Amino acid sequence: MRRLFDDELEELDSDFTEMGLLVADRISAAVTAFTDRDTQLADRVINHDHEVNEREIALEQKSFEMIALYQPVTTDLREIVTILKAVSDLERAADHARNIAHAALKVTDKERIPELEALINQMGTKTTQMIRDVLTAYTSVDEDRAKQIAQIGQELDELNHDARNLSYEHMKSDPEFKTAASIYVNVAQDLDRIGDYVTNVCEWIIYLKSGRIVELD
Amino acid sequence: MTEKILTTHDLHLYYGNKEALKGINLDFNRLGITALIGPSGCGKSTYLRTLNRMNDLIPDVTITGEVKFQGRDLYAPQADTVEIRKEIGMVFQQPNPFPFSIYENVVYGLRIAGVRDKSVLDEAVEKSLRQAAVWDEVRDHLHESALALSGGQQQRVCIARVLAVSPDIILLDEPTSALDPVSTSQIEATLLNLRHDYTIIIVTHNLQQASRISDRTAFFMDGELVEVGNTKEMFLNPEKKKTEDYLSGRFG
Incomplete structure (x- = not known):
């Protein structure tokens, strides 16, 4: 039997996916702005950050309404709880994209460190792919896929570690690099944090599927 | 181990040729609230009525299997239904006060017992x-x-009438379905207090009521017990697909 609730849930799901894709685009744009030193693009990311926040609030309100009006139980409830938790993780991920865009503005007149830029590019690609994958894993309620995606979070940890070591080496070898290297360290740190937030979403997908609350890191 | 106050084993009930209960195995611990849920015609009310032999009054009913209250067979030839219904009281869907004063309603059972x-x-x-x-x-x-009295007050007087004879078990057959939300929540609050002193078994169509007040939920369908368990677990993560579908309103 098709319920009114199913239509509303479908709408909620597609709004959630849209928000997720928007966040992935923001991260990708912020990293491009940083590595290409494109201040216009960085400004755009910063000026449009409110859109992600507005979507988060709209999704939360819609979820509260559905809980109040339909009093869902079992997987219906878990699905709404998953969205409620995942949207705040995505919103926080977008905050880190905004940080990266701010870093892009600060780094423009500093020394370039190509090896670090390559690492950051790699981390950027991984995080945006992680978000796109996690949205698919959510839609198909794929617990195994969620676990695999969380593994990428650990790869990001390692890359962040490499980026940090590389920055310190540059700082030591040439004090000229000091400011630039510390900006690179922060950006790598932001991307690592984004990986942590996506890992949280993976945990909620496992909850959605199984009803179990787990820790994946 | 918690003491089992009431046990049913391989309980079948037939209305004529129609099998309404198909071998129910379900036990109840002393104290707490168990909710019986399921779509209309699933057998939950029929099952409830077997627990204090209310089905005896219906012609052409055949019951097989076993119902034991504190180890005593309720369907043994020497079992006394008046005594059983004092120990296992019932509250019905429609408040049914007798056409007497409130006082006489409450003491009705005691007067019959000769007090x-x-x-x-x-x-x-x-x-x-x-x-x-x-x-x-x-x-x-x-x-x-x-x-x-108002419907809600009448229903609580009916509960008092059952309590007056000091039962061990209180059966309730959709006790709030004829009541408004305020009276309903008063009855629910009453039951939540009583659960510390009585074993309560309630049939309800209101799933939120089951989830709000019961410790344990039993889901019936087509005369069978599909799933029984801790209410919180069942409403968050039921074991059976049928239970999930029923609780989330996909049928019934």
Whole structure:
């Protein structure tokens, strides 16, 4: 039997996916702005950050309404709880994209460190792919896929570690690099944090599927 | 281990040739609230009525299997239904106060049992009405007709009437389905207090009611017990797909 609730849930799901894709685009744009030193693009990311926040609030309100009006139980409830938790993780991920865009503005007149830029590019690609994958894993309620995606979070940890070591080496070898290297360290740190937030979403997908609350890191 | 106060084993019930209960195995621990849920015609009310032999009154009913209350077979030839219904009381869907005063309604069972002492009766009236959470509303009208009360008050007086004879188990068959939301929540609050002193088994169509007040839920369908378990777990993560579909309103 098709319920009114199913239509509303479908709408909620597609709004959630849209928000997720928007966040992935923001991260990708912020990293491009940083590595290409494109201040216009960085400004755009910063000026449009409110859109992600507005979507988060709209999704939360819609979820509260559905809980109040339909009093869902079992997987219906878990699905709404998953969205409620995942949207705040995505919103926080977008905050880190905004940080990266701010870093892009600060780094423009500093020394370039190509090896670090390559690492950051790699981390950027991984995080945006992680978000796109996690949205698919959510839609198909794929617990195994969620676990695999969380593994990428650990790869990001390692890359962040490499980026940090590389920055310190540059700082030591040439004090000229000091400011630039510390900006690179922060950006790598932001991307690592984004990986942590996506890992949280993976945990909620496992909850959605199984009803179990787990820790994946 | 928690003591089992009531056990049913391989319980079948037939209305003529129609098998309404298809071998139910379900036990109840002492105290707490168990909710029986399921779509209309699933057998939950029929099952409830077997627990104090209310189905005896229906012609052409055949019951096989076993119902034991504190180890005693309720369907043994020597079992006394009047005694059983004192120990296992029932509250019905429609409040059914007798056309007497509130006082006489509450002491009805005691009078039948031969209690004459006015102080004993007075005490039972106050205690039962307090337990049923209706004392404050009716204490000044005890000798007025129970029929003059609101539906919610009548239902609580009916609960008091059951409590007056000190049962161990209280069966309730959709006790709030004829009541407004405020009366419903008063009855629910009453039951939540009573669960510390009585074993309560309630049939309800209101799933939120089951999830709000019961410790354990049993889901019936087509005369079978599909799933029984801790209410919280069942409403968050039921074991069976059928239970999931019913709880989330996909059928029924």
